[in-house]
Amino acid sequence: SQTIHQWPATLVQPVGSPLSLECTVEGTSNPNLYWYRQAAGRGLQLLFYSVGIGQISSEVPQNLSASRPQDRQFILSSKKLLLSDSGFYLCAWSQGYNSPLHFGNGTRLTVT
């Protein structure tokens, strides 16, 4: 069966520090991969999505970036965190538009 791993579960970082969040999927190949951010327990904001290795679509460029160095690995990065980057970051995968989205457990990021 398929599983998605996302780490770390919680993270406290100072303003101006770098960020790297990693997500890997097991048990499937060529998944679509997604990064979402959720603030204040409400709707999910789509940050990036990828349909293949090296293919990244950006919805919210700002100071975040994403990379997909391997088929089942998706990384969210920042060179310098802002206070407004605090939130709940969720990685997710799907097998295309006829299948549902499956989420990792999320990372709670607090920028101080």
Next chain:
Amino acid sequence: EDKVVQSPLSLVVHEGDTVTLNCSYEVTNFRSLLWYKQEKKAPTFLFMLTSSGIEKKSGRLSSILDKKELFSILNITATQTGDSAVYLCAVVRDDKIIFGKGTRLHILP
């Protein structure tokens, strides 16, 4: 611009009541609509809807899609305190998946 709008944003009812949550959308290249339940962690999948007029049902929860009027509803009958959560609607357009802001449902005992 793609839009997914959920209403109401917040709802408080008593245990045993029936609730209806709404999701309307405006997207190009619509593929499907997804419903999720979120408690204090990652969202869990409830339903995927692709065809109009076909009700999906799971226990006390049911959902239906109207592709002509561009909306979906999620019904919960005989609510229980364990139904308290944020309910999220998402629309799939090609490979992009867009979420609404969610409906926060609180069930009073």
